[in-house]
Amino acid sequence: MIPIIAIDLRNPKPIYEQIKDKIKQLIIFGALKPDEKLPSVRELAQTTSINPNTIQKAYKDLESDGFIYTVSGRGNFVAPSPKKADSKRLEELYATLRATVGELSYLGVPEKNITEVVQNTISNSRPQGGNKV
Amino acid sequence: MIPIIAIDLRNPKPIYEQIKDKIKQLIIFGALKPDEKLPSVRELAQTTSINPNTIQKAYKDLESDGFIYTVSGRGNFVAPSPKKADSKRLEELYATLRATVGELSYLGVPEKNITEVVQNTISNSRPQGGNKV
Amino acid sequence: MIPIIAIDLRNPKPIYEQIKDKIKQLIIFGALKPDEKLPSVRELAQTTSINPNTIQKAYKDLESDGFIYTVSGRGNFVAPSPKKADSKRLEELYATLRATVGELSYLGVPEKNITEVVQNTISNSRPQGGNKV
Amino acid sequence: MIPIIAIDLRNPKPIYEQIKDKIKQLIIFGALKPDEKLPSVRELAQTTSINPNTIQKAYKDLESDGFIYTVSGRGNFVAPSPKKADSKRLEELYATLRATVGELSYLGVPEKNITEVVQNTISNSRPQGGNKV
DNA sequence: GTGGTCTAGACCACA
DNA sequence: GTGGTCTAGACCACT
Numbered sequence: 001m002i003p004i005i006a007i008d009l010r011n012p013k014p015i016y017e018q019i020k021d022k023i024k025q026l027i028i029f030g031a032l033k034p035d036e037k038l039p040s041v042r043e044l045a046q047t048t049s050i051n052p053n054t055i056q057k058a059y060k061d062l063e064s065d066g067f068i069y070t071v072s073g074r075g076n077f078v079a080p081s082p083k084k085a086d087s088k089r090l091e092e093l094y095a096t097l098r099a100t101v102g103e104l105s106y107l108g109v110p111e112k113n114i115t116e117v118v119q120n121t122i123s124n125s126r127p128q129g130g131n132k133v
Numbered sequence: 134m135i136p137i138i139a140i141d142l143r144n145p146k147p148i149y150e151q152i153k154d155k156i157k158q159l160i161i162f163g164a165l166k167p168d169e170k171l172p173s174v175r176e177l178a179q180t181t182s183i184n185p186n187t188i189q190k191a192y193k194d195l196e197s198d199g200f201i202y203t204v205s206g207r208g209n210f211v212a213p214s215p216k217k218a219d220s221k222r223l224e225e226l227y228a229t230l231r232a233t234v235g236e237l238s239y240l241g242v243p244e245k246n247i248t249e250v251v252q253n254t255i256s257n258s259r260p261q262g263g264n265k266v
Numbered sequence: 267m268i269p270i271i272a273i274d275l276r277n278p279k280p281i282y283e284q285i286k287d288k289i290k291q292l293i294i295f296g297a298l299k300p301d302e303k304l305p306s307v308r309e310l311a312q313t314t315s316i317n318p319n320t321i322q323k324a325y326k327d328l329e330s331d332g333f334i335y336t337v338s339g340r341g342n343f344v345a346p347s348p349k350k351a352d353s354k355r356l357e358e359l360y361a362t363l364r365a366t367v368g369e370l371s372y373l374g375v376p377e378k379n380i381t382e383v384v385q386n387t388i389s390n391s392r393p394q395g396g397n398k399v
Numbered sequence: 400m401i402p403i404i405a406i407d408l409r410n411p412k413p414i415y416e417q418i419k420d421k422i423k424q425l426i427i428f429g430a431l432k433p434d435e436k437l438p439s440v441r442e443l444a445q446t447t448s449i450n451p452n453t454i455q456k457a458y459k460d461l462e463s464d465g466f467i468y469t470v471s472g473r474g475n476f477v478a479p480s481p482k483k484a485d486s487k488r489l490e491e492l493y494a495t496l497r498a499t500v501g502e503l504s505y506l507g508v509p510e511k512n513i514t515e516v517v518q519n520t521i522s523n524s525r526p527q528g529g530n531k532v
Numbered sequence: 533g534t535g536g537t538c539t540a541g542a543c544c545a546c547a
Numbered sequence: 548g549t550g551g552t553c554t555a556g557a558c559c560a561c562t
Contacts, residue, residue, distance in 0.1 A: 147562095183562095
């Protein structure tokens with residue numbers, strides 16, 4: 001199953017970041033299961049009409065962020081859930097969270113709407129490790 | 134009161150965006166009150182050792198985003214209330230919110246911690262428009 | 267002062283890794299001081315006849331390893347000494363150390379010679395932090 | 400005694416090199432005695448699920464490096480003593496040693512810890528040639 | 533002038 | 548067939 005990744009060339013965000021974000025989402029929200037094979041660099045390059053080098057950069061970044069792993073000659077695969085959270089990354093995420101929620105609130109979005117989105121997002125995100133069951 | 138704005142040159146994020154973000158935060162979380170005067174471009178350029186053109190760009194962006202307003206010859210001031218919520222911007226913020234919360238959850242941060250940060254952020258953010266009081 | 271970096275194209279080790287290693291050495295053994303400016307990507311590309319993309323890859327890797335930092339529009343600079351050692355990297359280094367020393371010993375190099383090289387290397391490596399005075 | 404060789408497919412290092420390194424270690428640290436028989440290519444291929452060609456290549460390299468010898472139709476055996484020290488290889492090992500020790504020192508590892516590892520490694524490595532006893 | 537991104541096209545090592 | 552490396556050449560954003 002090859003998930004289609006839509007790229008918006010007019011988006012100022014770099015293409016490889018758009019790819020990273022899309023794949024991250026697919027992993028986080030469970031559309032891609034652990035150890036599932038991702039489309040090969042060349043394959044994804046063809047289906048998206050993006051240059052293979054650009055795809056590879058996205059994959060490399062995802063690997064160093066611990067979302068996927070690479071087996072040379074075989075392809076790229078979804079990593080099992082990370083054991084240790086990188087504290088630097090967590091700080092970034094918290095900062096983004098505060099800025100985003102703050103702006104939403106400032107723009108007049110009622111608390112109820114915000115917390116609802118947060119709740120839904122959490123319950124839809126991939127249960128990590130599976131320890132709970 | 135001239136808020137000190139710390140700029141990190143090593144940060145890959147463009148300087149003018151760092152300035153925008155910092156000032157946004159000061160407004161959202163109430164450190165800068167409505168109609169309060171912002172430091173002049175020159176002044177801020179001096180205290181931060183940043184090129185005035187860069188400061189100028191940040192101010193211009195903040196104005197078009199409705200966070201501040203400019204009075205020619207007088208200076209820049211904090212906007213009293215956010216301009217009508219731009220639905221495109223709201224969608225962006227929601228997308229960021231979902232991505233951020235999703236990743237936090239995926240990285241193993243318990244729901245409690247996330248919602249706590251969200252709650253605190255909301256209650257600390259500036260009551261918009263002064264409608265509540 | 268632009269240190270000349272010699273590249274051996276016949277060496278099976280990738281060019282960007284050769285560059286990384288050379289620069290690491292210059293930093294570790296103090297030929298490049300903290301906050302000293304490195305040659306720009308284009309400049310080094312010219313003096314070495316290596317493609318700029320290859321140089322950039324080396325610089326990016328060095329940055330993510332904490333040896334240098336990048337200021338966009340300004341250039342690349344030697345990072346001050348790392349505060350926290352990355353435990354994963356340390357493990358790699360210890361493994362390499364054991365393998366190397368083991369093989370040297372196995373090949374008949376007397377203990378004296380090995381420890382001498384180790385001692386010299388340590389005393390020549392850049393004093394980090396400067397706390398000791 | 401068939402030593403178990405763990406291969407990490409995610410490791411970017413080629414599989415045949417991982418095998419070479421593992422076997423080298425077993426020889427250097429005495430887990431495999433001189434003239435002891437190594438598992439056959441087929442056998443090792445089965446127990447590790449690695450392609451026999453890959454194992455073959457590792458063995459061939461080990462032979463030309465003087466760590467093992469092959470008797471046609473009989474199998475592969477641990478070389479009794481290292482072949483005459485190849486000065487090119489020694490230079491490589493010294494270079495690696497300096498780079499590794501330098502980086503460890505740079506990363507803040509105290510001299511004591513480094514020399515301790517070196518000492519232990521030397522005393523655990525196989526006494527070469529049996530000259531000492 | 534600096535780094536950052538992207539493309540097109542090529543060759544290699546590995547399995 | 549897969550990822551990894553490299554080149555040549557181009558355009559952009561930032562300062």
